[in-house]
Amino acid sequence: MSAPILRRLSDLRSLSAQWRGEGARVAVVPTMGALHEGHLSLVRAARAGADRVIVTIFVNPRQFDNPDDLAGYPRTEERDASLLAPFAVDAIYAPGPDEVYPGGFATTVSVAGLTDRLCGAHRPGHFDGVTTVVAKLFNQTQAELAYFGEKDFQQLAVVRRMARDLDIAVDIIGCPTVREADGLALSSRNQRLTGAARAAAPALYAALRGAGRTIESGLPVAGALDKARAAILSGGFEAVDYVELCAADSLVPLDRLDRPARLLAAAHLAGVRLIDNIALSQA
Numbered sequence: 001m002s003a004p005i006l007r008r009l010s011d012l013r014s015l016s017a018q019w020r021g022e023g024a025r026v027a028v029v030p031t032m033g034a035l036h037e038g039h040l041s042l043v044r045a046a047r048a049g050a051d052r053v054i055v056t057i058f059v060n061p062r063q064f065d066n067p068d069d070l071a072g073y074p075r076t077e078e079r080d081a082s083l084l085a086p087f088a089v090d091a092i093y094a095p096g097p098d099e100v101y102p103g104g105f106a107t108t109v110s111v112a113g114l115t116d117r118l119c120g121a122h123r124p125g126h127f128d129g130v131t132t133v134v135a136k137l138f139n140q141t142q143a144e145l146a147y148f149g150e151k152d153f154q155q156l157a158v159v160r161r162m163a164r165d166l167d168i169a170v171d172i173i174g175c176p177t178v179r180e181a182d183g184l185a186l187s188s189r190n191q192r193l194t195g196a197a198r199a200a201a202p203a204l205y206a207a208l209r210g211a212g213r214t215i216e217s218g219l220p221v222a223g224a225l226d227k228a229r230a231a232i233l234s235g236g237f238e239a240v241d242y243v244e245l246c247a248a249d250s251l252v253p254l255d256r257l258d259r260p261a262r263l264l265a266a267a268h269l270a271g272v273r274l275i276d277n278i279a280l281s282q283a
């Protein structure tokens with residue numbers, strides 16, 4: 001049976017209060033819809049870790065730095081609901097923009113520092129939009145558990161920081177990136193890649209893996225990152241926003257592999273901005 005689709009915050013609040021009153025562990029899986037196996041892996045993890053699962057579907061205008069990106073973002077609610085049916089999620093919260101940002105809305109939740117670099121440097125205001133809506137979703141659902149994908153690794157770090165700093169009583173669980181057979185990280189924006197661009201897209205992950213092997217073998221980081229940028233461009237991408245080695249917890253940039261690290265990249269292909277990252281381990 002399909003889960004009820006809630007449009008009103010008041011309905012979400014009463015359901016969640018009822019479940020918590022019954023002693024249930026409530027989990028939230030925040031999404032922007034256009035669901036794929038990556039999202040479903042989060043739902044599967046939430047299903048295994050909690051008694052009640054709320055999936056939120058909201059294309060959050062405040063986190064889009066590019067109006068064309070917002071206008072072109074896929075919206076497939078009916079299909080999303082049928083993809084969720086086999087997981088027996090307990091509720092889908094899919095509010096309209098006025099429910100989330102009623103007239104007079106004037107508050108921004110902003111995490112300093114962590115959001116200055118990587119995607120934050122290339123998408124002005126993006127993380128403020130994410131933390132504002134995620135703080136609201138945490139308050140609205142009162143979830144004990146929240147599931148996010150490692151595909152958006154900086155987002156995961158920023159949301160963890162926000163929850164810690166604001167004393168929000170939620171356990172944030174990061175889930176591994178789900179990939180296509182050719183290595184491309186699943187992403188709703190992949191739908192916008194045409195034949196040739198889709199064929200070129202795995203070059204991003206391949207470049208990260210190549211650089212990762214070089215760095216793990218002890219060769220200089222700067223040279224490996226330069227080579228990865230060149231490989232992404234020669235693979236058919238038009239521009240590289242960044243390829244960086246960072247500490248896995250704080251995301252500070254590293255010029256040597258002296259602690260658990262993450263190699264992260266963002267690049268543009270056929271007008272679509274793709275991101276990816278991999279874990280690196282010390283020898």
Ligand SMILES: Nc1ncnc2c1ncn2[C@@H]1O[C@H](COP(=O)(O)OP(=O)(O)OP(=O)(O)O)[C@@H](O)[C@H]1O
Binds near residue numbers: 148
């Ligand atoms: N391939 C994936 N593997 C694991 N988790 C994922 C994957 N893709 C998205 N997620 C996670 O799903 C949640 C919702 O993401 P979102 O709805 O933005 O989807 P998306 O595919 O990342 O879309 P896009 O990047 O095109 O906006 C986020 O926590 C995100 O990290």
Ligand SMILES: CC(C)(CO)[C@@H](O)C(=O)[O-]
Binds near residue numbers: 031134152
């Ligand atoms: C976490 C999120 C649902 C907030 O809008 C979004 O940034 C996403 O889909 O990753």
Ligand code: BAL
Binds near residue numbers: 063064152155
């Ligand atoms: N998946 C992260 C949301 C965004 O790119 O806006």
